[in-house]
Amino acid sequence: MKHFPTDITCMECNARAHSVFKKIGITEVEEIDSIKSCGHYKKGQFIFSERGNPMGLYCISSGKVKLVTTGENGKEQILRLLKDGDVVGYRSLISNDRYHCSAVALEDSTICFIPKQSFFNLLKSNAGVGFEIMQLLSENLKTAEQHIVSMAQKNVRERMAEALLFFKASYGLDPEDQSLNVAFSREEIADFVGTSTETAIRLLSEFNQDEIIQLQGKKISILNCDKLIRTANLDV
Amino acid sequence: MKHFPTDITCMECNARAHSVFKKIGITEVEEIDSIKSCGHYKKGQFIFSERGNPMGLYCISSGKVKLVTTGENGKEQILRLLKDGDVVGYRSLISNDRYHCSAVALEDSTICFIPKQSFFNLLKSNAGVGFEIMQLLSENLKTAEQHIVSMAQKNVRERMAEALLFFKASYGLDPEDQSLNVAFSREEIADFVGTSTETAIRLLSEFNQDEIIQLQGKKISILNCDKLIRTANLDV
DNA sequence: ATGCAAAGATGATTTACATCATGTTTTAAC
DNA sequence: GTTAAAACATGATGTAAATCATCTTTGCAT
Numbered sequence: 001m002k003h004f005p006t007d008i009t010c011m012e013c014n015a016r017a018h019s020v021f022k023k024i025g026i027t028e029v030e031e032i033d034s035i036k037s038c039g040h041y042k043k044g045q046f047i048f049s050e051r052g053n054p055m056g057l058y059c060i061s062s063g064k065v066k067l068v069t070t071g072e073n074g075k076e077q078i079l080r081l082l083k084d085g086d087v088v089g090y091r092s093l094i095s096n097d098r099y100h101c102s103a104v105a106l107e108d109s110t111i112c113f114i115p116k117q118s119f120f121n122l123l124k125s126n127a128g129v130g131f132e133i134m135q136l137l138s139e140n141l142k143t144a145e146q147h148i149v150s151m152a153q154k155n156v157r158e159r160m161a162e163a164l165l166f167f168k169a170s171y172g173l174d175p176e177d178q179s180l181n182v183a184f185s186r187e188e189i190a191d192f193v194g195t196s197t198e199t200a201i202r203l204l205s206e207f208n209q210d211e212i213i214q215l216q217g218k219k220i221s222i223l224n225c226d227k228l229i230r231t232a233n234l235d236v
Numbered sequence: 237m238k239h240f241p242t243d244i245t246c247m248e249c250n251a252r253a254h255s256v257f258k259k260i261g262i263t264e265v266e267e268i269d270s271i272k273s274c275g276h277y278k279k280g281q282f283i284f285s286e287r288g289n290p291m292g293l294y295c296i297s298s299g300k301v302k303l304v305t306t307g308e309n310g311k312e313q314i315l316r317l318l319k320d321g322d323v324v325g326y327r328s329l330i331s332n333d334r335y336h337c338s339a340v341a342l343e344d345s346t347i348c349f350i351p352k353q354s355f356f357n358l359l360k361s362n363a364g365v366g367f368e369i370m371q372l373l374s375e376n377l378k379t380a381e382q383h384i385v386s387m388a389q390k391n392v393r394e395r396m397a398e399a400l401l402f403f404k405a406s407y408g409l410d411p412e413d414q415s416l417n418v419a420f421s422r423e424e425i426a427d428f429v430g431t432s433t434e435t436a437i438r439l440l441s442e443f444n445q446d447e448i449i450q451l452q453g454k455k456i457s458i459l460n461c462d463k464l465i466r467t468a469n470l471d472v
Numbered sequence: 473a474t475g476c477a478a479a480g481a482t483g484a485t486t487t488a489c490a491t492c493a494t495g496t497t498t499t500a501a502c
Numbered sequence: 503g504t505t506a507a508a509a510c511a512t513g514a515t516g517t518a519a520a521t522c523a524t525c526t527t528t529g530c531a532t
Binding site: 434 | 488489
């Protein structure tokens with residue numbers, strides 16, 4: 001892979017501090033650094049595709065990524081949202097499986113690649129990394145199963161409120177104007193909520209009218225978080 | 237815990253051969269056996285409850301177990317189905333979390349308990365077990381995420397067909413009459429599919445009329461598996 | 473700057489499914 | 503064996519949300 005002036009080393013990567021590699025020794029960091037390659041992805045670009053064969057682990061140094069699958073009808077479903085410090089592709093590697101979803105950059109991103117064998121070597125030599133991955137999978141599983149319950153038991157309005165809260169939890173808010181730090185299209189939001197684009201648009205307009213949120217193009221500001229929680233019918 | 241004449245040792249436990257403990261040494265097996273306790277659960281009994289604090293790992297020696305959560309509206313949602321050789325409760329232990337779902341015996345079951353600390357000791361001393369658990373979580377996550385897509389994009393009819401196929405995959409068929417090796421109530425089936433009991437009953441009757449399945453009380457025989465796969469709209 | 477395509481918005485119509493209602497069968501308790 | 507209570511079944515009705523249709527706005531390429 002080509003080297004860009006924007007390439008960074010693992011030693012100076014800020015994302016590493018809150019990644020699964022936060023506790024590994026300097027020797028191991030240098031070893032990963034020597035073997036990793038750095039990739040630059042434009043918004044909308046695929047990091048890997050559904051049904052592809054995993055060749056290694058991806059590490060988000062900067063940027064945002066969505067994991068999506070395409071259902072039989074061709075409709076997309078967003079499964080997970082990732083940001084800097086997150087690793088991508090571990091599930092398939094550990095299951096020794098093809099990818100069951102695609103990874104797509106939500107904005108211009110710098111994402112490093114660690115070959116499969118190096119990842120497994122690290123897992124063997126460093127039990128801590130293994131446990132971090134285990135914890136990651138456990139959290140992913142919990143989130144997914146909670147999502148199943150929402151899908152099965154909540155109406156679209158409640159799920160839309162949940163989705164906005166999830167976007168907030170995933171990427172945070174701009175302290176300036178309480179706007180989501182991510183710009184999804186209405187279709188992408190619908191793909192997460194599991195509804196039609198039209199219904200998603202309508203609900204967002206409603207929330208806007210009810211002054212729960214404020215819309216300015218793709219920018220969504222959360223005006224009344226409590227009301228959003230109540231709308232989602234959550235007792236957190 | 238009391239000892240019953242039906243209690244069995246880990247050494248003679250048939251379920252162990254296809255469990256996460258299939259590859260551990262005889263010394264470790266004996267160590268687990270000396271510390272484990274054996275529980276006998278009647279059909280419908282809870283092994284643990286949502287929001288409870290996990291104290292250890294459960295091992296199904298014989299029987300069947302469902303993992304369920306209760307949504308805000310009080311409606312149950314079946315999340316996972318387990319049988320002999322399966323372990324239960326690892327997700328919460330690894331996340332250091334309270335249980336996010338309850339475990340309920342689907343039939344009279346013998347389930348052993350390994351204290352938290354012993355499980356973590358085993359994880360530390362035996363990397364193989366750790367990897368098995370990792371693989372388990374990975375598979376669980378894949379299944380859960382596929383379930384999300386079904387919930388979001390498929391209609392109830394397709395999901396019902398999928399559910400029957402999932403029950404078949406989970407517990408198998410009686411070779412005699414192709415009947416599912418598990419007796420769910422219509423309400424439980426509805427709780428898995430994410431629909432109302434009435435709709436579940438209606439769809440099962442339809443499938444029965446269409447000679448895709450045959451109903452005799454709680455016994456469900458799969459007459460035409462291909463048609464079921466087509467009804468589920470799967471391209472496996 | 474202009475034109476074109478994609479994204480966003482909103483109304484009208486249809487439909488899949490929940491809910492309500494009522495009856496029947498099975499299971500369990502005494 | 504009788505009764506009560508679940509579980510199962512089926513029809514009638516209501517409604518949330520999908521689909522279809524049309525229009526406006528925004529972004530992007532030339």
